[in-house]
Structures are given as C-alpha cells and as structure tokens.
Amino acid sequence: MAAAKPVTIDEYIAAFPAEVQGALQEIRNTIRQTAPEAEETISYEMPTFNLNGSYLIYFAGWKKHVALYPVTERIFETLSAELAGYKGSKSSVHFPLNKPMPLDLVKKITELRIAENHLAVAK
Structure with a gap:
C-alpha cells in the first residue's frame, strides 16, 4: 500500500529523514518570515505558499537536494x-x-517572487 499523500506541510516534512527535515523546515521558516501573508498548502504533492490567490513558491525534498520553484527568467538574471x-x-x-x-x-x-506576484495581480 502506498504511503498517504501529505495534506499539510508538517506531514510532508515528517515523511523525510531527520537530517532532511531540518533543511526543509529552515526553508519553510525563511519563506514564512519573508512572506507572512502567504498561505501554506500542498500542491502537486509539494509544500506551496500561495499569495493573492495564486502560487508564490514551492519547495521539495529529494534524495540529495532541496529544490525551490519557480526560479523565473527574471530571478535567474x-x-x-x-x-x-x-x-x-x-x-x-x-x-x-x-x-x-x-x-x-x-x-x-522569495522577495522577487512576491514582487512578480504583485505585478501579476496589478495587471
């Protein structure tokens, strides 16, 4: 039987080994502090922060890394x-x-994603 899909970010993080949980929690806390008005949810089976009715940022734990999404072209530049x-x-x-x-x-x-989010809402 497959493991239940996480419904909360706490459940998502708890499914990882302790050393990975710490990294995931650090990223979660940093996003939460930077975007306190964003809502936490799970989307695409990943921890997600939504702002102004649309997704702001996702993060995900993997075997050897933690990924942060999206990093837009503007952010890369x-x-x-x-x-x-x-x-x-x-x-x-x-x-x-x-x-x-x-x-x-x-x-x-996260700050750049907030700016992009506000621009999208203004349009």
Missing part, C-alpha cells in the same frame, strides 16, 4: 552570480543537502 554555484532545471534551483541551506538566497528569491 537578477541573482545570476548567487545562483551560479547551484544546479537546477529550467525553472528551479537545487540546494545540496550536504551543505548549509543558503537562507539569504531563499529570502531573495
């Missing part, structure tokens, strides 16, 4: 020097679990 040391996909950045989580960078990405 704005933070290119800081993101250069990290792998990722077209719209994500991967933070390796064997290094401290770059919480300042998570905060900057």
